[in-house]
Amino acid sequence: MIRITCPYCGSRDHAEFTYVGDATKERPPLGAAVTDRRPWHDYVYLRENPRGPHLEYWQHTHGCRTAAAPSSRCCAIP
Amino acid sequence: MAGLALPIESHVLQAFVSEGLKPMLDHVLTYGAGHFYISQSDKGGLVFGGDLDMYNSYAQRGNLPSVEHVLTAGLAMLPQLSRLRVVRSWGGVVDMSMDGSPIIGKSPLANLYLNCGWCYGGFKATPGSGWVFAHTIANDAPHALNQAYTLTRFETGHLLDEGGNGPFPGHH
Numbered sequence A: 001m002i003r004i005t006c007p008y009c010g011s012r013d014h015a016e017f018t019y020v021g022d023a024t025k026e027r028p029p030l031g032a033a034v035t036d037r038r039p040w041h042d043y044v045y046l047r048e049n050p051r052g053p054h055l056e057y058w059q060h061t062h063g064c065r066t067a068a069a070p071s072s073r074c075c076a077i078p
Numbered sequence B: 001m002a003g004l005a006l007p008i009e010s011h012v013l014q015a016f017v018s019e020g021l022k023p024m025l026d027h028v029l030t031y032g033a034g035h036f037y038i039s040q041s042d043k044g045g046l047v048f049g050g051d052l053d054m055y056n057s058y059a060q061r062g063n064l065p066s067v068e069h070v071l072t073a074g075l076a077m078l079p080q081l082s083r084l085r086v087v088r089s090w091g092g093v094v095d096m097s098m099d100g101s102p103i104i105g106k107s108p109l110a111n112l113y114l115n116c117g118w119c120y121g122g123f124k125a126t127p128g129s130g131w132v133f134a135h136t137i138a139n140d141a142p143h144a145l146n147q148a149y150t151l152t153r154f155e156t157g158h159l160l161d162e163g164g165n166g167p168f169p170g171h172h
Helices: A038-045 B063-077 B079-083 B123-139
Strands: A001-006 A010-013 A018-022 A056-059 B008-018 B028-032 B036-040 B045-056 B086-097 B104-107 B115-117
Touching: A001 B036, A010 B063, A018 B045, A018 B104, B036 B079, B045 B063, B063 B079, B104 B123, B115 B123
Parallel strands: none
Antiparallel strands: A001 A010, A018 A056, B008 B045, B008 B086, B028 B036, B036 B045, B104 B115
């Protein structure tokens, strides 16, 4: 019933998508040795759940299957 | 309220009530693999529900695809539901935790205790959870039964993920 605009497939029903979650979380950089668990714990587990506009990732699993890239924030809807 | 971010996502869950019937179901029937439950109220209506709508929302209503999904599970179990009218439906917020298990214990703040993350369950666990929660508050320490249900388990990796679904609250 909710329409989501996929950048490749256009406006599709939300049932074609899989909810991935909060798009405002910043993934900590890889590469360096992880000396502090807190940024990873925050990224993986903590959520704000605002009452109001919520920027989200939805993956078009029953369509083009575009993976939500952390940097491009594709398919994020307000 | 207290400035705490919790390992919880607030999702919408729908519930339904059918028109009133003569007694036909004297148990609570659940379909574990499909997340469907049904029972009959004293007023005669069948009260049932199932899966989440699978996204963050505080709305007091859900979407039609979920309605179809829940009713499909219901008909698979009880084909006699097919001609019943649904007279009432609504949505409510459920606090989905990151491992599907509740958080019952102390918080980082003194004199603030948490009893949350019950996801879509918990109503039938209320007496037991209330009992250990009261113990936790009275002693400022968890009872043996809720010792594992800490907020810090997500930091240390001692998750209680019965379904093995990982940090995807909607899947628990």
